[in-house]
Amino acid sequence: MDLSVNLLDLYFENPLGPAAGPIVEGLENMQFFNNNTCGFNVAKTISVKGAIVPKPCIAGTSNTIYNCELWSELHSDVWIKEILPIIHKEKKKPLIISSGYQEEDFRYLIPKLDPYADMFEISTHYVKENLSGIVKSIRENTDKPIFMKLSPHVDDYLGFVKTVLDAGATGIVAINSLGPGTAIDLKNRSVLLAEEIWMSGPAIKPIALHRVYKIRKAFPDIPIIGVGGIGKATDILEFILAGADLVQMLSSALIKGRTLYDKIIKDLPKALEEYGFSSIEEIRKLRKETILKPVDKIENNPPSFNENCTLCMICVRICPAEALEKDNDKIVVDKERCIRCGLCQSRCPVDAIYGVLT
Numbered sequence: 001m002d003l004s005v006n007l008l009d010l011y012f013e014n015p016l017g018p019a020a021g022p023i024v025e026g027l028e029n030m031q032f033f034n035n036n037t038c039g040f041n042v043a044k045t046i047s048v049k050g051a052i053v054p055k056p057c058i059a060g061t062s063n064t065i066y067n068c069e070l071w072s073e074l075h076s077d078v079w080i081k082e083i084l085p086i087i088h089k090e091k092k093k094p095l096i097i098s099s100g101y102q103e104e105d106f107r108y109l110i111p112k113l114d115p116y117a118d119m120f121e122i123s124t125h126y127v128k129e130n131l132s133g134i135v136k137s138i139r140e141n142t143d144k145p146i147f148m149k150l151s152p153h154v155d156d157y158l159g160f161v162k163t164v165l166d167a168g169a170t171g172i173v174a175i176n177s178l179g180p181g182t183a184i185d186l187k188n189r190s191v192l193l194a195e196e197i198w199m200s201g202p203a204i205k206p207i208a209l210h211r212v213y214k215i216r217k218a219f220p221d222i223p224i225i226g227v228g229g230i231g232k233a234t235d236i237l238e239f240i241l242a243g244a245d246l247v248q249m250l251s252s253a254l255i256k257g258r259t260l261y262d263k264i265i266k267d268l269p270k271a272l273e274e275y276g277f278s279s280i281e282e283i284r285k286l287r288k289e290t291i292l293k294p295v296d297k298i299e300n301n302p303p304s305f306n307e308n309c310t311l312c313m314i315c316v317r318i319c320p321a322e323a324l325e326k327d328n329d330k331i332v333v334d335k336e337r338c339i340r341c342g343l344c345q346s347r348c349p350v351d352a353i354y355g356v357l358t
């Protein structure tokens with residue numbers, strides 16, 4: 001099964017790479033991703049001076065990561081003189097260098113990072129103004145592709161895309177972590193990590209997919225890297241179908257461990273086959289012709305049950321209309337009460353319900 005992606009004259013063996021974060025901080029981490037099966041490598045966001053990050057700075061639940069990390073804690077000199085020359089020499093795949101944040105940083109950094117980068121990814125997480133000037137200052141110092149990374153707290157995200165493209169950017173990475181938010185540590189009667197924390201992981205996947213989908217609809221031809229909540233092979237297919245060309249993952253690997261990258265890439269051929277695709281490129285071509293079909297709202301029916309039903313009663317307990325009940329050895333539907341919402345089908349653990357959702 002062909003997992004490769006050709007984008008901007010670069011060859012990617014598969015569409016998955018790491019997202020900027022602690023997992024790609026420093027030489028050994030970068031070497032890990034050079035040697036695993038990911039299709040590309042990414043460097044943690046490099047700014048002129050290393051960030052001073054108050055610790056602790058990361059906490060996890062089963063589907064979310066909270067963090068108050070900043071950019072790389074290493075000074076840019078360490079990256080430029082010690083890490084990137086080695087990574088460049090050992091390089092086995094395209095390298096995206098993430099960098100930040102202001103015009104004066106880029107005038108200094110981009111010429112020094114340029115020899116090592118196949119593409120740039122520019123974090124705008126802390127940028128409140130001068131977006132256009134920032135992009136221009138990067139473009140004046142490199143001919144390489146520039147991907148501007150969208151943070152989900154930007155309301156006018158289509159305006160963001162237009163502004164950066166007009167100023168010379170090549171594509172978009174969507175999205176950075178969601179927030180700011182606050183988590184409470186009840187035992188300590190304090191905030192967890194910091195007053196302002198950022199959320200990522202599977203919980204934010206619909207927001208990331210939404211941005212990718214809407215940006216793809218408005219800008220059919222630009223390169224888009226999708227990121228936010230990816231944790232399994234089918235997530236990658238969803239992102240590519242919604243409009244991404246490549247994808248990145250971080251939080252699921254923080255939750256489950258970094259061997260997850262290889263596992264997901266190994267699972268990809270089976271996922272493609274299961275959903276009737278022959279390659280990643282096929283999905284990219286397909287979505288050019290029809291961008292995601294709308295849901296058929298007319299043919300929607302009350303739920304029907306197949307022989308998989310174990311009478312676990314989840315559907316009965318959760319039905320918001322109380323339209324389901326157990327009758328001897330089966331679940332029956334009160335068709336008058338059923339509001340055809342689809343919740344029961346989506347929550348059935350054994351795929352015993354059909355007919356409500358497509």
Ligand SMILES: Cc1cc2nc3c(=O)[nH]c(=O)nc-3n(C[C@H](O)[C@H](O)[C@H](O)COP(=O)(O)O)c2cc1C
Binds near residue numbers: 066199200202227229
């Ligand atoms: C601990 C942590 C540190 C991060 N650091 C950076 C960073 O330095 N630069 C950046 O652009 N994004 C950073 N991010 C955001 C991720 O790159 C990514 O956009 C976001 O977490 C969504 O993807 P995910 O759900 O797969 O983690 C960080 C996220 C986390 C959780």
